[in-house]
Amino acid sequence: MKLIFEKSVEGRQGFRNPRSDVGLEGEIPLKYRREKDCPLPEVSELDVVRHFTSLSQRNFSVDTHFYPLGSCTMKYNPKFTETIAAIEGFSNLHPLLPQLNHGEKLVQGALEVLYDMERLLCEITGMDRFTMQPLAGAHGELTGVMMMAAYHKAKGNKKKYIIVPDSAHGTNPATAAIAGYEIVSVNSDENGVMDLEELKEKITDETAGLMVTSPNTLGIFNSDVDKIAEMVHAVDGIMYYDGANLNAILGRCRPGDIGFDVMHINLHKTFSTPHGGGGPGSGPVGVNEKLIPYLPISMVDRRDDGMYYLNYDYPGSIGYLASFYGNFSIILRAYAYIIMAGGEGLKEVSNHAVLNANYIKERLKERFHLAYDRICMHESVFSASKQTERGVHAIDIAKFLIDQNIHPPTVYFPLSVKESIMIEPTETESKQTMDQFIDAMFKADELSQQQPESFHDLPKTTPVTRPDEVKAARDINTNYFQNT
Amino acid sequence: MIPYISNTENDVHDMLKVIGVSSIDDLFNDIKPRHAPRSFNLPEGKSEFEVVEHVKRLASKNATDLILFIGGGYYDHYVPSAVTSLVSRGEFYTAYTPYQPECSQGTLQALYEYQSAICALTEMEAANASLYDGGTALYEAVMMAARITKRDKVIMDGGVSPIYRKIIRTYTSNLNYEFQETPVVHGQSSREEIEKLLDKDTAAVILQNPNFFGTIDDHSDIVEKAHALGILVIESVYPVALGILKTPGAMGADIVTGEGQSLGLPLNFGGPYLGFMATRKKYIRKMPGRIIGQTVDANGKRCFVNTLQAREQHIRREKATSNICTNVALCALQSVIYMSLLGKHGFKALAQLNLDKAEFARQEIEKIEGVEVKRSSPTFNEFTVCLPIDASVVVEAMIDKGFAAGFPLGRYYKGMENYMIVAVTEKRTKKEISDYARALREVLAGAYCNTPVQDV
Numbered sequence: 001m002k003l004i005f006e007k008s009v010e011g012r013q014g015f016r017n018p019r020s021d022v023g024l025e026g027e028i029p030l031k032y033r034r035e036k037d038c039p040l041p042e043v044s045e046l047d048v049v050r051h052f053t054s055l056s057q058r059n060f061s062v063d064t065h066f067y068p069l070g071s072c073t074m075k076y077n078p079k080f081t082e083t084i085a086a087i088e089g090f091s092n093l094h095p096l097l098p099q100l101n102h103g104e105k106l107v108q109g110a111l112e113v114l115y116d117m118e119r120l121l122c123e124i125t126g127m128d129r130f131t132m133q134p135l136a137g138a139h140g141e142l143t144g145v146m147m148m149a150a151y152h153k154a155k156g157n158k159k160k161y162i163i164v165p166d167s168a169h170g171t172n173p174a175t176a177a178i179a180g181y182e183i184v185s186v187n188s189d190e191n192g193v194m195d196l197e198e199l200k201e202k203i204t205d206e207t208a209g210l211m212v213t214s215p216n217t218l219g220i221f222n223s224d225v226d227k228i229a230e231m232v233h234a235v236d237g238i239m240y241y242d243g244a245n246l247n248a249i250l251g252r253c254r255p256g257d258i259g260f261d262v263m264h265i266n267l268h269k270t271f272s273t274p275h276g277g278g279g280p281g282s283g284p285v286g287v288n289e290k291l292i293p294y295l296p297i298s299m300v301d302r303r304d305d306g307m308y309y310l311n312y313d314y315p316g317s318i319g320y321l322a323s324f325y326g327n328f329s330i331i332l333r334a335y336a337y338i339i340m341a342g343g344e345g346l347k348e349v350s351n352h353a354v355l356n357a358n359y360i361k362e363r364l365k366e367r368f369h370l371a372y373d374r375i376c377m378h379e380s381v382f383s384a385s386k387q388t389e390r391g392v393h394a395i396d397i398a399k400f401l402i403d404q405n406i407h408p409p410t411v412y413f414p415l416s417v418k419e420s421i422m423i424e425p426t427e428t429e430s431k432q433t434m435d436q437f438i439d440a441m442f443k444a445d446e447l448s449q450q451q452p453e454s455f456h457d458l459p460k461t462t463p464v465t466r467p468d469e470v471k472a473a474r475d476i477n478t479n480y481f482q483n484t
Numbered sequence: 485m486i487p488y489i490s491n492t493e494n495d496v497h498d499m500l501k502v503i504g505v506s507s508i509d510d511l512f513n514d515i516k517p518r519h520a521p522r523s524f525n526l527p528e529g530k531s532e533f534e535v536v537e538h539v540k541r542l543a544s545k546n547a548t549d550l551i552l553f554i555g556g557g558y559y560d561h562y563v564p565s566a567v568t569s570l571v572s573r574g575e576f577y578t579a580y581t582p583y584q585p586e587c588s589q590g591t592l593q594a595l596y597e598y599q600s601a602i603c604a605l606t607e608m609e610a611a612n613a614s615l616y617d618g619g620t621a622l623y624e625a626v627m628m629a630a631r632i633t634k635r636d637k638v639i640m641d642g643g644v645s646p647i648y649r650k651i652i653r654t655y656t657s658n659l660n661y662e663f664q665e666t667p668v669v670h671g672q673s674s675r676e677e678i679e680k681l682l683d684k685d686t687a688a689v690i691l692q693n694p695n696f697f698g699t700i701d702d703h704s705d706i707v708e709k710a711h712a713l714g715i716l717v718i719e720s721v722y723p724v725a726l727g728i729l730k731t732p733g734a735m736g737a738d739i740v741t742g743e744g745q746s747l748g749l750p751l752n753f754g755g756p757y758l759g760f761m762a763t764r765k766k767y768i769r770k771m772p773g774r775i776i777g778q779t780v781d782a783n784g785k786r787c788f789v790n791t792l793q794a795r796e797q798h799i800r801r802e803k804a805t806s807n808i809c810t811n812v813a814l815c816a817l818q819s820v821i822y823m824s825l826l827g828k829h830g831f832k833a834l835a836q837l838n839l840d841k842a843e844f845a846r847q848e849i850e851k852i853e854g855v856e857v858k859r860s861s862p863t864f865n866e867f868t869v870c871l872p873i874d875a876s877v878v879v880e881a882m883i884d885k886g887f888a889a890g891f892p893l894g895r896y897y898k899g900m901e902n903y904m905i906v907a908v909t910e911k912r913t914k915k916e917i918s919d920y921a922r923a924l925r926e927v928l929a930g931a932y933c934n935t936p937v938q939d940v
Contacts, residue, residue, distance in 0.1 A: 001589075004597050004824050014825040015564055017833050021914040024847075026839030028862055032700045034731050039604050040828045045566050048824050052594065052817075056575035059590035063574030076488050077578055080532045086568075089543025095754035096556050096891055097547070101880040109545035110753045123526055135616040135755065136810040138797070142655075149658050174797035174807035178627075180658035183802045221514040252512050254521045268810070272488075276814030277591035278581035278774065279614070280756030296654070319654030323557075323619040323647050323743075324754025336539055342529030345486040351508045352489045358511055359499040375503075375511055402587050407580075413798070430490035431499060457782060462586040464787035472779035472791040476768060478610050480600035 001058070001463070004051050005480050008041035014048050039481065058463050059277070060407045066433050068360075070379045070410035070422025071169070071217055073247050073269035075353075078340070081273065081333035090332060095324040104309040111308035114300045114325060117284075117335045124338075124346065125246075125263060126256025127286030131295050132326035137244060138171040139321070140264025140283025141211070143296060145179040146318045147262060147287065148209050148238040150294040154316065157236055159208035165194045167217045167414040169244060181208055188416055192372035193222040203231055209238035214255070215248050215377035217414040217422070219357065229259025238262060238291070246270040247426070248354055248378035251347035255286075262287045270349075271334035282330040296321040352427035353378040356434060360423055363438045367445040371417045379424035381417050392448035394419045396455035399466065400447070403459045404440040486529060547883070551916050553845075554888040555866045555907025556696070557618060557645050558757075559746045561724065562911055564825050567748045571818045581774075581810070585789045591813060592788035595776045598820035605726045605823075606740045607733025608762035612773035614816040615808065618743025619651040621759030622690065622720050624772045624806055625739040626652055626661070628763075629688035629716040631805070632770050636661050637686045639678060642668045643695025644720060646896035652690075670860035671699035671868070678706060682713055688739075692720040693729070697858070697893075698866030698905055700729060707736035723747050723760070725864045727835025739763045748822025749815055758815040769795060772806030834910060838865035841917065842908040848921035849906070854928060866907040868893070873931055875904035878924070881931070885923040 043051070060067065067074035085091065090110060097106045104111060118130045134140035145162070152159045162176040163184045173183045184202050189195040193216065203210075210232045215221040222228070229239050241255040241263035247270045255263045267273050267282040275281075287295060293316035301311040310325075341349065354377050361370065361380035368382040384394040398408030398421075410422040425434055447454060459465060491499070496508070505511060530538070552560040571577060575590060582588030582595075595613045602611035615621040626638055640649055642665055653663065666677040673691055682689070689710050694700050707717045719732035721742040732740040744758030745751070763771055769792060777791030797804040826834055842865040850857045854872040871878050875892035882889035894901035908917065 001593065003593070003600075004820075005600065008828075012827070013830060014566075014827050015830045017830060017837055018562075018910055020837055020840050022840055022844035022917070023914075024840060024844055026836070026843035028700065028728060028839065028864075031702055032730050032862060033728055034607075034726065035734065037828055037832050038727060040601060040823050040826065040831050042827045042829070043824060045564075045825060048821060049566055049570065051824070052570045052821055053573065055590040055594050056570075056573040057590065058588075058593070059575045059579045060584075060587035061575045062578035065587075067580065069580055072580055074580055078488055078532075080536060082572065084536060084539045087540060087543045089540075089546045089548045091750040091752055092548060092560075093546055093753040094552055094554055094560070094751050094888060095558055096554055097550075097888060099895060100883070100888075100892070101876045106547035106550070106883065107753065109542040112542055112545065113539075120526065123524065126522065135620070135812075136808070138807045138809045139616060139620075142807060146654075146658065169809075170796075170798040170800075170804070171807050171809050173802035174800070174804040177802040177804075178659075178807050223514050223516055223519075226518065249515065251521065251524050253515045253519045254524070257522050258519050266810075274577045274814075275580045275810075276577050276812070277579040277588075277595075277817065278813035279810040280616075280812040280815060281810040282756075319657065320647070320650040321654060322755070323617055323651065323757070327755040328753040329750075330756060332539070336535050339527060339538070340530055340532065340535045341486050343524055343526030345529040346526065347524075348485055348489055352491055354511045355491065355496065355499055355503075355508055358503045362503045375505075375513065377511075377514075398584065399586065402584065407587060408584055428488045428490065431495040433490075459586050463589055464586060464781040464783075464785050466782050467585050467787045467789045468779045468781065469789055469791070472777040472789050473794075475779075476610075476765070476791070477778040478596070478599055478768070478775055478791070479603040480597070481603055482609055482765065 001054060003480055004041045004043065007043055007047055007051060010042055012042045012044050014043050014045045065405060065407050066429060066437055067407040068409045068423045068425050068437060069407060070424040071244060073424060073426055075272055075426035076428035077272050077274040078337065081336045084336045085329045085333050098310050104307065108308055111300050113332055113335055115302060115308050117331055120338050121265065121284055121286060125286050126254030127263060128288050129292050129295060130284045130286040132284050132331055133296050133322045134264060134283035134285055135322055135327050136279060136281035137264055137266040137283040138175060140285045141171055141175040142178060143285045143321050144240055144262040144264055145175050147291045147294040149179055150318050151238060151291055152208055158206065160206040162208050163202055163210045165212065165216065166416045168211065168213060169242065172211045172242065192218040192220045196224060199228065203235055205235050207235050207237045209240055211240040211242055213242040213244050215245050218372060218381050219376035219379040220372060221377050226258050244269060245378060248350055250350040251343065252350060256288055261290050267330055267334040272337045273330045273333045280327050280330055282327040294318050349427050356425040356427060356429060360425055360434055360438065364441055367442055379422060381414065382421040383417050384419040384421055387445060387448040388419050390448045391452040392455050394421050397444045399458040400444045400455060401440055403461045406437055406440055550888045551886055552888045553906050553908060553920060554891050556891045556905060557743050558751060559907060560751065560909050560911055561746050563748050563750060566825055567818055567821045570821050571814060576817060577814055582790060585787065589787060592776055594817045594820060595813060596778060596788045598816045599776060601820050601823045602760050602762050605723055606762045607731035608740050609765040610768045611760060611762035612771050612775050614811040614813060615759030615761055615773050616812060617755060617757040617759045618741065619648040621741035621761050622648045623652045623655045625718045625741045625761060626688060628739060628770050628772060629718060632767060633687040633714060633716060635685050635687035638663050639681050639686060639689045640665045641673045641691045642666055643673060643697060644690050644692040645696050648720065668697065671697050671858060672701045672861050673706065679709060682709060682715060684713055686715045688716045688718050690718045694722055694725055694864045697868045698863040699861045700864055702730055702735060704735045724835055724838060727832045744819050747819035749818055756812055756815055758812050758819055770805065773808050773811055837910040841910060841912055842867065845908045845917045848917055852921060852925045852928065865909060866905055868903055868905050871902050872928065874901050878927055879904060881927045882923060887920055887923055889924065
């Protein structure tokens with residue numbers, strides 16, 4: 001398909017600006033002006049609409065395809081939250097208004113959303129306060145780890161290491177490094193949870209904290225989590241809960257009750273805001289009393305007269321993590337989703353997410369090697385090891401599924417399982433859809449026995465087939481204009 | 485049950501049977517009674533209708549009919565309907581990060597087009613596929629410059645958004661960077677002060693154009709001096725202004741970042757926004773965030789993929805260029821649709837229109853007695869106004885007349901309590917601007933009458 005720039009025809013216009021009604025022309029001295037006009041395409045509105053509509057049709061999405069992408073919680077995104085995000089009273093609100101004198105009066109509705117949302121997230125997670133500022137999960141991690149660092153600094157603790165399990169998301173070690181900590185990794189034991197003996201050895205007085213995803217990326221809830229918290233707390237370490245997999249435990253367990261001091265939530269996973277093809281996300285961070293003094297500013301608080309306001313009076317705060325108050329319209333969508341679901345609804349979410357994951361796990365395990373054969377939470381991890389012996393790898397199975405109109409599960413993550421296939425159906429998928437997926441997986445297994453070589457030129461039904469990634473990295477072309 | 489769960493009672497029954505347990509509760513046995521919630525006291529679920537009504541009620545508590553003359557890096561531009569309509573396609577907004585290129589060509593090609601448009605706008609060679617927002621993008625640029633130069637001193641111009649500068653300081657507080665801030669003179673970067681600080685330990689100079697006061701500059705001379713000492717120049721820009729302004733690429737900047745909100749994104753009370761970043765091709769491997777590259781498929785057909793992933797956290801883990809994972813792909817898509825619609829001529833005309841309206845507003849405001857519009861250097865669509873009294877008081881009074889009159893500078897610049905910055909976009913009509921000037925005159929006249937003892 002042509003690029004929008006390649007569709008450009010001189011003189012064509014896609015938009016009419018308002019006519020100038022001020023009767024004068026502003027001037028800028030020549031030395032401050034650009035020499036050549038910006039070479040944006042010259043296309044009509046219809047050209048633009050057809051172009052981007054055609055592009056959209058070259059995507060898989062939750063609205064069009066089953067998307068069992070492990071660890072990403074690709075659940076259905078209810079349409080009404082889009083209606084809510086478009087309400088003009090919010091979408092046209094300028095973020096600097098509350099920074100004017102008594103400006104909080106101008107944005108009471110927005111501040112109420114942030115205030116209420118904080119209380120809802122506290123109740124869901126058992127934490128004491130939340131900041132809404134972090135703009136994505138990894139941004140939340142950074143916020144949390146910076147608060148951890150501030151805590152240790154305030155207490156005069158000499159800390160150097162953050163411990164992460166080998167099944168951790170890549171963002172955990174990357175975050176810890178940016179916050180100035182070194183990483184210590186702990187392996188999983190034969191049950192798929194952190195090896196307690198190894199952990200014991202690795203916890204020292206210099207341990208700043210432990211970052212855990214729970215359930216972990218193998219879909220397993222570690223029953224020893226409270227014991228681990230005790231061990232970490234014994235050296236005044238901080239327990240960090242990576243909320244990427246919160247979808248599994250709503251109403252069943254709250255991180256704040258089982259020893260976690262700080263956590264982030266990916267609103268775009270558990271609370272159903274759309275993934276947008278890779279963002280925007282939102283990663284609110286919750287803390288218990290220990291870390292409240294270090295929360296980023298501003299916080300939304302309420303005065304005795306019921307007025308909401310932005311409170312900057314947190315002298316121990318780590319400072320400003322984002323320009324404003326978070327990805328507001330994403331928070332608003334998640335807020336709407338939570339109050340729609342209510343407490344019971346959220347419990348149903350986890351119940352069915354876990355039920356669906358176990359159903360797939362149980363059915364698939366007769367053909368695919370299950371990394372840990374036990375009840376799982378919201379996702380399970382298989383290995384394509386049997387198929388690999390026949391020359392068919394996890395990536396081949398992924399490409400096969402694309403031809404079956406199914407978005408592939410996550411492959412090659414977590415790193416601790418070879419040829420891993422990580423499947424998270426979420427609560428919104430029906431048994432019929434999952435059965436189709438299981439049939440497709442079985443078909444892949446049969447084909448791996450009969451015609452293993454047939455996988456190598458899959459997928460065949462998509463607009464393009466397997467890309468040459470080596471060429472992409474070698475003959476770098478990331479900009480149309482560099483090559484014209 | 486909430487309407488987004490498909491399982492019927494029969495389904496549940498059948499599935500439990502396959503799994504070999506008798507109830508859903510049995511699936512949660514790893515969560516022991518001692519892990520149970522101490523409380524889970526949430527309101528009862530609501531219908532969609534009830535939630536929409538509730539949120540509309542909340543929205544009505546915001547001051548939504550103010551006429552906006554407030555900017556500060558975030559502007560009230562018109563968003564064409566085609567932009568909103570196209571990004572509302574489920575195939576775009578309910579897709580995930582394009583890790584499987586064959587079934588993500590839509591997102592991938594759009595992001596490649598976005599990167600190209602950002603390069604065209606800035607006259608740089610390589611852009612990434614987006615970062616969270618303008619402020620965090622600038623922080624990432626600082627980290628990138630430090631990685632490239634292996635130096636740790638950073639000079640920040642006082643004209644760089646104070647909001648961005650605060651973010652940078654927060655982020656780097658656990659790392660060993662030394663920051664020095666230089667003052668703004670006659671609205672522009674102080675050459676004298678910056679040159680004094682340039683040395684072989686300096687990683688980067690951060691500049692902004694137009695700067696927070698709205699002033700336009702040509703930083704070519706600073707770039708030249710910095711480069712002579714191996715120092716990189718980071719330029720934070722306002723994209724709409726680049727429709728007519730000299731580009732950071734032409735000035736020789738090494739890393740360019742900016743806030744892309746004005747490229748077709750609603751104000752949304754602070755987000756989601758769009759952080760963009762572009763650089764020289766030679767630094768592409770040091771750039772954070774996703775990068776989309778063109779390549780060919782097995783049949784030789786053009787296609788697009790996530791490339792240079794070895795820089796990223798999911799591969800490099802603690803050695804990654806950044807911890808960023810989710811970015812703001814949908815906002816990037818939104819902006820490239822916007823830029824495509826406006827097109828080569830429309831985009832330039834939009835910039836000129838902003839300039840014209842702002843010039844008209846300047847002239848109107850200048851006529852008011854006791855008010856001085858700072859004119860020592862040219863401006864784009866935002867300018868600094870000096871009032872005879874505290875600007876925050878004036879702006880507050882202007883709210884009652886229906887205007888968000890500007891952003892008072894005293895909050896971020898000590899000693900500038902009587903100053904405010906005023907932004908005028910293409911949406912402001914001649915009548916609105918004239919009404920604004922009249923209202924401002926009245927407010928100031930009132931202030932003189934009502935508060936005879938003013939400390940001016």
